[in-house]
Amino acid sequence: MTELPGLVVTGVSGRMGRMLVKTITESGRARLVAGVEREGHAWVGRDIGEAMGGAPLGAMVTDDPVEAFARAQGVVDFTAPAATVAYAGLAAQARAVHVIGTTGLEPAHLEKIAAAARHAVIVRAGNMSLGVNLLVRMTQKIAAALDADWDVEVVEAHHRMKVDAPSGTALMLGRAAAEGRGVTLEQAMVSGRDGITGARERGSIGFSAIRGGDIVGEHDVIFAAEGERVILRHVATDRAIFARGALRAALWGQGQKPGEYDMMDVLGL
Ligand SMILES: NC(=O)C1=CN([C@@H]2O[C@H](COP(=O)(O)OP(=O)(O)OC[C@H]3O[C@@H](n4cnc5c(N)ncnc54)[C@H](OP(=O)(O)O)[C@@H]3O)[C@@H](O)[C@H]2O)C=CC1
Ligand SMILES: O=C(O)C1=N[C@H](C(=O)O)C[C@H](O)C1
Secondary structure, three states, X not given: OOOOOEEEEEOOOOHHHHHHHHHHHHHOOOEEEEEEOXXXXXXXXXXXXXXXXXXXXXXXXXXXXHHHHHOOOXXXXXXXXXXXXXXXXXXXXXXXXXXXXXXXXXXXXXXHHHHHOOOOEEEEOOOOOHHHXXXXXXXXXXXXXXXXXOEEEEEEEEOOOOOOOOOHHHHHHHHHHHHHHOOOHHHHEEEOOOOOOOOOOOOOEEEEEEEOOOOOEEEEEEEEEOOEEEEEEEEEOOOHHHHHHHHHHHHHHOOOOOEEEOHHHHHOO
């Protein structure tokens, strides 16, 4: 019998790290090989299940990603930009599929990730849920059908601990609207209005961010015209939707050619 693909979860103690552990171990479709945290973290050297306050899982938390990745077929990474760039290089060396959920990546980070994807499979998306990826496609189609008399605004809400804005999802939605319009997001983006901003520029795509409490993630794409509005909305109530998407991506990536993919590729949308 062939062995299930082995996966490493980086940032294993984080909100998404814990959810990934639960999703992977309950799936019966992959093996949890190890969790990674940085040197000095209180979880290092402990069994992942015990560190999470439950039964042992027979997989340890380590601060040595090189050794852990060498034992795995996939690395599932929801951490922070600096860590993700380092893990991209190490996962590529190990020829492990690298699933990147981390957001807040700047152009310099993306260049390094693209370089790593020359040697290994990387699946990266600012949102791994099926619902949001469907919404991205719908946004693109609606934007293509409407002219610039319809103002596009993306409004997102997240928990108080989120460190980046606009969210990765908001950027995916804004980019899809821009693509539908036949412009680049960079040409159209207006983010975080404050003070005497002047009237709205025709054709611009606006972004607003709310941060508070334990909001998992909510996104509206508003198409506003004279006398009517179309509003597309996704509400996440459980981080399991992201973890399920990431697991699906890690399994899908096995046997793919080196390159950078997204959830549209994984979901066939
Ligand atoms: N694409 C998607 O579908 C989704 C993406 N996300 C994104 O995933 C990321 C993580 O979110 P969340 O789990 O809520 O965040 P948390 O802060 O709860 O967890 C982040 C984890 O990454 C670790 N980490 C951060 N920086 C480093 C570093 N430089 N080196 C090593 N480890 C590091 C943290 O360790 P430490 O505590 O030591 O800093 C922690 O364990 C964010 O970018 C978020 O936007 C979240 C949900 C869905
Ligand atoms: O930080 C989060 O929590 C989330 N981040 C992703 C984003 O930036 O869009 C996905 C989801 O909305 C949750």
